[in-house]
Amino acid sequence: MLLDWLLPTLLIAALALLAIGAIRRINLWRAGQPEAVKLIAGLMAMPRRYLVDLHHVVERDKVMSNTHVATAGGFVLSMLLIIPVYLFGLESRWLTIPLLIATAAMFTGAIFVYRRRRNPPARLSKGPWMRLPKNLLAFSGSFFLLTLLTSGLLPENFLGVWGGWVLTAILLVGIASGLSELLFGMGWGGPMKHAFAGALHLAFHRRPERFGGGRSTGLKPVNLDGALGVAEPKDFKWNQLLGFDACVQCGRCEAVCPAFAAGQPLNPKKLIQDMVVGLAGGTDANYAGSPYPGTEVGKAHGNPHQPIVDGLVNADTLWSCTTCRACVEECPMMIEHVDAIVDMRRHITLERGETPNKGAEVLDNLIATDNPGGYDPGSRMNWAADLDLPLMADKQEAEVLFWVSDGCFDMRSQRILRAFVSILKAANVDFAVLGNEECDSGDVARRLGDDATFQSLAKHNIATLSQYRFKRIVTTDPHAFHVINNEYGDFGGHYEVLHHSTFINELVEQGRIQLDRFKGGTVTYHDPCYLGRYNGEYESPRALLKALGIEVSEMERSGYRSRCCGGGGGAPITDIPGEHRIADMRVDDARQVDAETIAVACQQCTAMLEGVVEPRPEIRDLAELVADGLVVEAAEPGPAKTRPAVEEVH
Amino acid sequence: MWPDPNLKVATLVSVGQHPKSGRARRAEQDARAVELGLKMAGTRSRLVNVGAGDETGLRQYLGMGLPELMQVKAGTEADAVPALVEHLKTHPTDIVLTGIRAEQGEASGMVPYLLGEQLGWPVVSRIADIQKIEDGKADVLQALPRGQRRLLRVPLPFIATVDNAAPEARQYAYGPARRGQLAETNGTAIVDEARLEWQETPAKPRPKRLNVVKAKSAADRFKAATAKPQGQGGQVIRDGTDREKAEAIMELLISEGVVR
Numbered sequence: 001m002l003l004d005w006l007l008p009t010l011l012i013a014a015l016a017l018l019a020i021g022a023i024r025r026i027n028l029w030r031a032g033q034p035e036a037v038k039l040i041a042g043l044m045a046m047p048r049r050y051l052v053d054l055h056h057v058v059e060r061d062k063v064m065s066n067t068h069v070a071t072a073g074g075f076v077l078s079m080l081l082i083i084p085v086y087l088f089g090l091e092s093r094w095l096t097i098p099l100l101i102a103t104a105a106m107f108t109g110a111i112f113v114y115r116r117r118r119n120p121p122a123r124l125s126k127g128p129w130m131r132l133p134k135n136l137l138a139f140s141g142s143f144f145l146l147t148l149l150t151s152g153l154l155p156e157n158f159l160g161v162w163g164g165w166v167l168t169a170i171l172l173v174g175i176a177s178g179l180s181e182l183l184f185g186m187g188w189g190g191p192m193k194h195a196f197a198g199a200l201h202l203a204f205h206r207r208p209e210r211f212g213g214g215r216s217t218g219l220k221p222v223n224l225d226g227a228l229g230v231a232e233p234k235d236f237k238w239n240q241l242l243g244f245d246a247c248v249q250c251g252r253c254e255a256v257c258p259a260f261a262a263g264q265p266l267n268p269k270k271l272i273q274d275m276v277v278g279l280a281g282g283t284d285a286n287y288a289g290s291p292y293p294g295t296e297v298g299k300a301h302g303n304p305h306q307p308i309v310d311g312l313v314n315a316d317t318l319w320s321c322t323t324c325r326a327c328v329e330e331c332p333m334m335i336e337h338v339d340a341i342v343d344m345r346r347h348i349t350l351e352r353g354e355t356p357n358k359g360a361e362v363l364d365n366l367i368a369t370d371n372p373g374g375y376d377p378g379s380r381m382n383w384a385a386d387l388d389l390p391l392m393a394d395k396q397e398a399e400v401l402f403w404v405s406d407g408c409f410d411m412r413s414q415r416i417l418r419a420f421v422s423i424l425k426a427a428n429v430d431f432a433v434l435g436n437e438e439c440d441s442g443d444v445a446r447r448l449g450d451d452a453t454f455q456s457l458a459k460h461n462i463a464t465l466s467q468y469r470f471k472r473i474v475t476t477d478p479h480a481f482h483v484i485n486n487e488y489g490d491f492g493g494h495y496e497v498l499h500h501s502t503f504i505n506e507l508v509e510q511g512r513i514q515l516d517r518f519k520g521g522t523v524t525y526h527d528p529c530y531l532g533r534y535n536g537e538y539e540s541p542r543a544l545l546k547a548l549g550i551e552v553s554e555m556e557r558s559g560y561r562s563r564c565c566g567g568g569g570g571a572p573i574t575d576i577p578g579e580h581r582i583a584d585m586r587v588d589d590a591r592q593v594d595a596e597t598i599a600v601a602c603q604q605c606t607a608m609l610e611g612v613v614e615p616r617p618e619i620r621d622l623a624e625l626v627a628d629g630l631v632v633e634a635a636e637p638g639p640a641k642t643r644p645a646v647e648e649v650h
Numbered sequence: 651m652w653p654d655p656n657l658k659v660a661t662l663v664s665v666g667q668h669p670k671s672g673r674a675r676r677a678e679q680d681a682r683a684v685e686l687g688l689k690m691a692g693t694r695s696r697l698v699n700v701g702a703g704d705e706t707g708l709r710q711y712l713g714m715g716l717p718e719l720m721q722v723k724a725g726t727e728a729d730a731v732p733a734l735v736e737h738l739k740t741h742p743t744d745i746v747l748t749g750i751r752a753e754q755g756e757a758s759g760m761v762p763y764l765l766g767e768q769l770g771w772p773v774v775s776r777i778a779d780i781q782k783i784e785d786g787k788a789d790v791l792q793a794l795p796r797g798q799r800r801l802l803r804v805p806l807p808f809i810a811t812v813d814n815a816a817p818e819a820r821q822y823a824y825g826p827a828r829r830g831q832l833a834e835t836n837g838t839a840i841v842d843e844a845r846l847e848w849q850e851t852p853a854k855p856r857p858k859r860l861n862v863v864k865a866k867s868a869a870d871r872f873k874a875a876t877a878k879p880q881g882q883g884g885q886v887i888r889d890g891t892d893r894e895k896a897e898a899i900m901e902l903l904i905s906e907g908v909v910r
Contacts, residue, residue, distance in 0.1 A: 350825050353714070369671045
């Protein structure tokens with residue numbers, strides 16, 4: 001039979017092309033900067049990372065998850081069996097029957113892929129991805145039929161001579177198209193590239209801590225004596241380039257990106273595809289997904305040695321990101337979009353000095369006054385002039401160090417701070433503040449790309465903190481919380497840091513404060529990105545609201561899918577115009593559940609959401625809600641009783 | 651036409667002081683002068699500083715993208731003017747730009763005038779822009795109070811102080827600031843004898859005279875806020891000899907008690 005010699009030839013050719021393509025692709029990644037990874041351990045861990053961690057993300061879409069298990073599992077198993085059966089000519093029922101099952105499973109999965117592609121949602125990329133299900137069907141169908149015919153499971157001369165020839169021809173076409181898509185295309189940048197790059201990406205991920213239920217969200221520090229950020233694609237670490245290549249263009253990132261929804265010129269999927277264009281060279285003319293809002297596709301071009309900004313990606317795209325990490329949370333390939341964006345921002349700020357809008361002014365203020373507003377660093381405690389707060393410098397030791405943050409300069413945030421102080425006092429917590437010794441945490445500087453200023457602020461704060469003895473740091477600012485908790489470690493600052501929601505909830509659980517029932521209307525809770533996705537704290541705020549007798553009516557996007565308020569990553573400072581405001585969209589989410597109050601846990605979120613035009617739900621920080629509900633014991637001796645009475649003397 | 655490859659621009663820069671934190675930084679007006687220099691001569695415009703200035707402050711000027719800053723070492727007690735005169739005499743220069751006054755130290759604002767006197771160059775104060783240079787003459791836009799502008803034609807070489815009306819200085823970046831060279835030369839170090847005897851104390855804020863606007867309508871208030879005050883006993887002398895004009899000025903100075 002013709003297939004007896006043609007099929008092995010085709011298989012060898014496809015496998016050889018795959019190998020050549022793979023080596024070419026690996027060399028493209030090797031243009032990136034060196035980064036140490038555990039080679040063997042990574043490869044060993046890869047199957048588990050794929051089957052458990054990645055599947056955990058994919059499973060959020062049950063149908064797609066099962067489709068992928070059938071298709072990918074069927075494909076891997078059939079390839080493992082096709083090679084011994086058709087390349088080495090091994091004949092055994094122990095091989096052919098599993099091969100029949102594998103191809104059948106793959107075919108079933110491919111039908112579901114095909115069905116989804118008939119009317120694909122806007123977030124999916126079209127183009128070459130539209131032909132993928134056909135080739136999946138061709139591959140699995142052809143090999144199933146072929147195996148069925150040659151397995152001897154059917155009666156002799158089942159088809160007759162002519163039927164055999166016709167079938168052979170059809171099978172050949174199917175096998176050729178299937179093999180070229182699935183093997184040749186895998187090495188040469190077709191849709192199946194994701195399987196090859198994705199597997200290696202999982203093995204050599206830059207944040208291996210993310211697997212096995214861990215969390216790794218702190219940005220990596222810049223070596224200030226080396227290259228400052230990413231100017232050209234080759235300045236990325238090699239495994240970042242590998243990560244970009246793993247993208248399946250499913251567009252889940254696009255669907256959750258607040259900047260994309262607001263019509264700002266950012267689409268995380270397109271950004272990653274532009275990085276692929278950058279690493280492989282060429283233009284984005286073949287990109288078949290949603291563009292950056294307001295930007296035409298086809299004009300971008302790049303190569304590993306060409307500056308990314310202006311040419312491949314517009315700077316506005318990079319500055320639209322709020323670093324909310326919704327894309328990273330949602331990405332089934334666990335690609336790190338935010339790392340890449342901040343890396344490129346670092347180059348713009350540290351080398352070009354082109355931080356847009358108020359960026360330059362804010363950074364200048366941080367350098368000169370240690371706060372973004374340029375206020376007198378000696379006026380940090382003005383907000384608490386009447387509160388008589390204990391200073392660390394006087395006490396030297398306290399159970400809790402209250403990290404006040406730059407909210408001390410903002411009149412709205414001061415109300416949150418004062419509410420929190422009243423809770424601390426009601427619970428008789430042994431606490432102290434740093435007062436004027438505190439500097440900005442460095443969050444904004446870092447996310448605006450100025451890692452030099454971030455590092456100097458971080459080192460300064462760590463040196464200050466090292467002078468005092470305290471058990472834990474508590475702050476009302478999730479950004480400071482994240483930075484001190486997850487990013488100071490690289491500079492030798494290791495602390496137990498708590499967000500005030502966690503801390504107050506502890507006080508309630510320990511019975512150190514008594515709460516009255518909340519008497520307002522419907523309450524919803526807005527998860528701050530830097531508390532939720534960055535630090536995994538979803539429960540304490542809800543427990544606290546429950547303790548106030550509040551039944552939270554959850555917004556559609558809450559918890560790990562919470563929509564950003566638009567205030568992160570220096571976005572209000574760089575202020576890239578869009579069609580809508582992110583904060584407006586978030587308040588609309590709350591209106592949909594008829595919320596009368598939005599409980600928040602971040603002063604930045606408070607500022608952003610309160611900036612929405614009224615009528616809108618009231619915005620209250622958890623600390624304010626709790627402070628209002630505090631049951632203060634009446635037995636407290638007031639100062640009036642101890643004052644000596646004035647007597648009239650004649 | 652900008653940047654002009656043949657134009658030789660030197661910007662005199664000093665270490666500034668942040669008004670709130672007192673921290674060393676680039677001086678705001680000097681930075682505007684650097685910005686103007688960058689516009690006219692690109693990265694070929696020179697930066698000159700006299701003294702043992704704080705490095706972080708000076709590096710912020712380099713962070714605007716200039717490769718080198720010439721630091722003329724003259725000691726902390728030295729007068730900056732002789733060192734600058736020597737430097738400008740030995741380095742051919744068409745335009746010298748600087749801020750109006752320093753943000754710390756003497757901050758008398760006298761340096762450009764003393765330089766002009768000793769070099770014999772014209773001094774243009776408070777400029778907002780230099781528009782073009784033709785036949786060895788520059789069209790200089792001078793900033794006057796309340797947003798008014800005056801176009802002057804000034805022969806090269808000249809000295810100009812840059813007003814806050816000039817374009818804002820660009821952001822300084824860490825990379826260029828780190829890479830830029832602080833080149834040092836030794837300059838004429840003449841000890842400022844007069845200054846040695848001075849005592850420095852922090853300035854006290856002086857009470858401000860309230861300007862009571864008795865405006866009845868919005869138009870009046872707008873006028874009071876924007877219009878240039880007209881005719882407050884002043885006198886414009888257009889005719890007459892230089893001597894007569896000088897005498898008129900002298901008379902005014904005596905009557906105001908400036909000269910006794």
